[in-house]
Amino acid sequence: MSGSIGGHRINRADVQPTLDNYIEQILRNYPGYQDCAITGSYNAGTKKDHGDIDIVVYIEAKDLKALKKDFKAYLEKQPDDVIPPFAAGKRKGDKAQLFGSIVSCGFPIVGSNDYVQIDNILVTTRNDATFQRSFLNMDAQKQALFQGLVRVLLQHENQDAIFKQS
Secondary structure, eight states: BBBTBBBOEEEEHHHHHHHHHHHHHGGGSTEEEEEEEEOOOGGOOOOOOOEEEEEEEEESSOOOOOOOOHHHHHHHOOOOSOOOOOOTTTTOSSSSEETEEEEEEEETTSSSOEEEEEEEEEESSSHHHHHHHHHSSHHHHHHHHHHHHHHHHHHHHHHHHHHHHH
């Protein structure tokens, strides 16, 4: 088992075909869906398998908070053979979980009876999608350094002036 929902590890070769099925069966049918891209360790190309699939999902919407709740409800309404109930963890039996901007679910691995955890990192603008993809594609050490630098900068400078520059 892998991930917080009791999914299975997925071979690197099965990630893209599984994602293609997920896009076709789930994402394309969701109102406002624009595109998605794999992010994180998959893009480094160094692992033979993965514990989950992290994707940045760009959906045109006005309110991210409402989008997250609605997307979670959409996943929960899918048939069990498409979005299976979680096999383990605190939310055993559920079909989707919401944590921050991530909505997690399981989805069948191509050519297998097992499912993998898919972490949908939801964004509502193309700029947010670009930022999330580039940030999450950095290795963990660079992400931590970047976050630390931003926190220090915001503590020592006029925040309004900083945000006006972006």
